[in-house]
Amino acid sequence: AQSVAQPEDQVNVAEGNPLTVKCTYSVSGNPYLFWYVQYPNRGLQFLLKYITGDNLVKGSYGFEAEFNKSQTSFHLKKPSALVSDSALYFCAVRDMMDSNYQLIWGAGTKLIIKP
């Protein structure tokens, strides 16, 4: 069965420091991987995706994520955190060959950037 794990409910980072939000996945075949961000009282916003090719994917707002097939991970990173990055972050996966059209979502990680 497909699944996504975000092992940290909350991540605290000081402004200006690098941040990492972890995501691991399980699919039978090859994955499509996504990161979304959710600000309070707003809809989910797409950040970046991995489809194929370069394992390092760059996205919106200076975020990037590294696909690691051997570790089945897709951690979200940013070199220098901003207070405005504070939000809820979701990782999602779909098996490339799966005829089921569902995205499988992690439970989310709350990112808090302290000034």
Add this chain to the structure above:
Amino acid sequence: GAGVSQTPSNKVTEKGKYVELRCDPISGHTALYWYRQSLGQGPEFLIYFQGTGAADDSGLPNDRFFAVRPEGSVSTLKIQRTERGDSAVYLCASSLIPAGGPGEQFFGPGTRLTVL
């Protein structure tokens, strides 16, 4: 251009009542999805439309839930005989590339449903 819109933004109803939640996707997006999100959890898939037809409704929790998309654009999620456990934020998303491909989904702001 306009994003995905959802109405109402908030809906309070009494147990046993019928509710309709509306989603207006991005123009030209053929794929439309409904999700339900409870506090502290990720989105839970409900149903996916490709055009007018429901390509995958396996996420609908029971037969009280039904969704339509008669003209391949606006969609309505209908909940009959609402229960307190139906209280959640209902999210709609659309995408240009069907879910069979890798297209990202664009989400609306959600409808917060509260069943008293």
